[in-house]
Each structure stands twice: as structure tokens, then as C-alpha cells.
Amino acid sequence: MKIRSSLTERSLYRQRNHPQSTARSNGRRLSTLTLALVLVLLLMQQAGDPEVYRKIFARLGVPITTPAGIEIPSQPTFLPAVPSQSAETHDFRKLVALLSPEERDALTRRLAAIRHPSNPADDAPDDTLGASVASAARQAGFPDPTEFESMLAITADSEPGDAGWKASESTYLDALQAALDATYFDTIEDGTVWNGGDFKAFYRTLERVAANDSFSDDPVYIGVVPLIEQSVIYRGRHVRMYGRAVQATRIDAKSNSFGIDHYWMVWLRPIDGSERPVVVYSPEVSEQVAALPETGVDDSGPMVDIDGLFLKRYLYRSAGGYDQAPLLVARIQPVPQATSSRSVAPPRSAIAMAVAAAALIAIAVTGLWYWSVRRNERHSRQLRQKRTQPDLKLFDKLE
Numbered sequence: 001m002k003i004r005s006s007l008t009e010r011s012l013y014r015q016r017n018h019p020q021s022t023a024r025s026n027g028r029r030l031s032t033l034t035l036a037l038v039l040v041l042l043l044m045q046q047a048g049d050p051e052v053y054r055k056i057f058a059r060l061g062v063p064i065t066t067p068a069g070i071e072i073p074s075q076p077t078f079l080p081a082v083p084s085q086s087a088e089t090h091d092f093r094k095l096v097a098l099l100s101p102e103e104r105d106a107l108t109r110r111l112a113a114i115r116h117p118s119n120p121a122d123d124a125p126d127d128t129l130g131a132s133v134a135s136a137a138r139q140a141g142f143p144d145p146t147e148f149e150s151m152l153a154i155t156a157d158s159e160p161g162d163a164g165w166k167a168s169e170s171t172y173l174d175a176l177q178a179a180l181d182a183t184y185f186d187t188i189e190d191g192t193v194w195n196g197g198d199f200k201a202f203y204r205t206l207e208r209v210a211a212n213d214s215f216s217d218d219p220v221y222i223g224v225v226p227l228i229e230q231s232v233i234y235r236g237r238h239v240r241m242y243g244r245a246v247q248a249t250r251i252d253a254k255s256n257s258f259g260i261d262h263y264w265m266v267w268l269r270p271i272d273g274s275e276r277p278v279v280v281y282s283p284e285v286s287e288q289v290a291a292l293p294e295t296g297v298d299d300s301g302p303m304v305d306i307d308g309l310f311l312k313r314y315l316y317r318s319a320g321g322y323d324q325a326p327l328l329v330a331r332i333q334p335v336p337q338a339t340s341s342r343s344v345a346p347p348r349s350a351i352a353m354a355v356a357a358a359a360l361i362a363i364a365v366t367g368l369w370y371w372s373v374r375r376n377e378r379h380s381r382q383l384r385q386k387r388t389q390p391d392l393k394l395f396d397k398l399e
Helices: 019-046 050-056 087-097 101-115 127-140 146-152 167-187 196-210 224-229 348-388 392-396
Strands: 238-252 262-270 278-282 303-318 321-335
Touching (some): 101 167, 101 196, 127 146, 167 196, 196 278, 224 303, 238 321, 262 303
Antiparallel strands (some): 238 262, 238 303, 262 278
């Protein structure tokens, strides 16, 4: 039961919803909404900066930004698709699989000697090797196994069109070498330093890079994390990535049959934000990369495009102990800094203007609201006074 005053008709109980407290509550609510508006405007301003997304997705191993002029096609599958093999390629791989490891090594040296006739001793044809390859070709189902004997008997000074050189022999030699290339990666020891089983794949890939050989028409654009965690899947695959070269060392090559006398070891920081280094070997590098120091890290090094084959996870010693890094043998092409597509962050003046505009809008809205509230309070007070003011004429009649 509410007891009202006979003079003002107001409840004698304490009023819970006082007009001033309601106004203060509305003021706090409006201030909160204003701050939320400013925050939304700031987030909308920052949403156009790709650098924000690079930091958020830094550990996904996906290249968020790439140099200008290079479009990375969409690759919906995480694991790379295995390249399809033609029937002819399958036949050559079957032929190579029938050879013993010693015969494959001898065939590797023989084919390399035909391409690089630098050592007369290696250039001498081996009748025993030719007979072994012909026998394996017969078991593999080739129609004329004797062709392999004549191919392996070609001397270094033979040219297409010479006597004893058939038009198909050059193609056969390339296919035979391609079948051997696939076996080189089977002996690689992953997650270690250099081992003896790594050198054929290493020097053969350097030879292909130096000869500007085409690896495939569909490289896998990749980051560091997939190469580290799925090294077996990507081993020997044509990959491509981008990064900043920070260190380069020229190394004299060991004796080999692939015509490689030196190569470069380049360490780079990838652009995927993973902060894990990548080591790349290449037969030649640009002057910008060659000028990098052999020790330490030069963060002002050039941005480079890496296009080659992934070999293994390489074990190296870092400041924090032993760690692993992806090892690639690839072409290293600098990307001009002027054409880099890394989006420029919005200038601070634009951010300041956005904040100022949001503040002006908030002040204007607050001012209008405050004026409206004060006006309503005055109007309500006047109405209450007119309604609750006692009739003084009643007291005059009492005299």
C-alpha cells in the first residue's frame, strides 16, 4: 500500500528511480556506446592493412603477401597432388628399378659424362654397362633394347645428325636420366646434416638449375611449416616461396660428375611470418645476394623469389641449440623492392583524422542528448509544480 502526501501527492516511500540517477545511467550508457563507436571506426581503419593479418596468421605457414607481379593461384588441397606419369615414364622407371645400385651409379656417371665431357676417362664407353641396361630394357618390355647400347656408346663429340646418332636417342637419354633423378631422392636422409646419400640429388639438382631446366608447370607455393612437418610428402617436389636473403656464402664444390665446381648457400627469412630460416643452395646468385655477409644476419638484404626443389630438413646449430630448416636447391631471383606488393600501412595522419572525426561525432551526439535531457527535465518539473502546488485560496477562506 502506497501512502501519498496530501500536499504533493508523492509517495512517502523512497523513490528508486530518481530522475537524476536515470539521467546519469543514460549518460554512462551513451558514453559506452560512443567509445564503442570510436573502437569500431578504428578497427575498420585497420582492417585495410594486410600487415595485421600477417601477424594474426603468422604461424600458418602460408605466404599472406607476395611480391608484385606474381600471382599465387589458389590451391584448395593441403597436400600436393602427385604428378601423373605417362606410360613411357613408367617404362623407364621400371628399367632403372631392374638395375643394381652399382649399375645405377655407373649409369649416372656415364650420362653425366655425355653431358659434361670434361674427364676423358669418364667419357670412355662401358660395354658391360650397355649390356646390363639393354638386358633391363628387354625385361621392361622395350621393343628394341639394343638402342640403349648404342646410346651409351655415344662419345662426347657426337652431335645430332652424326653417324650412329638417331633422332630418338637424345629423348631416350633424357628420359633415362629423369628416371634416375627419381631414385636420387630415395637415398636422402631427412632431419640430419649432409650425408653421402644426399649428394647425387644435391648435385644433380644444381646441374638442372644451372641448365635452366624446367622442373614442372605447376609449382606448389609453400611456407616453412608444411615443409618441416611434411618433409616426406614434399621431398623432390617443385616448390616456390618468397623471402628476404640475409646471409650468403660461396662454396667450392667437391669432385662430382655433374659439372658443378662451386655453388652458393643462402639463408633467408621467409615472408610467411614463421620466423624460421630457410637454407637455399644455388649455382649462381645475383650481385645483391652475393654482397651479403657470410656470418651474421643482414636484415637489409634483397627480397628474393625461390623456385626449385625441396630436398630435406636440414639440421643446423642455432643460438638456442640444434634446430631444423627446410633445404632447397633452387633459382634465386631478386624481386625489385620498388614493385613489392606489400601494402603500405595507412599513414598515421589518416588514423588521426578518423579518431578526430569519431570524437567530433561523439561530442555532437552527446551534446544533443544532454540538451534534450535538460529540456525534458525542465518541462517535467514545470508540470509537477503546476499539478502539486496547493490551492492557497483554501487557506484564505479559513481566516
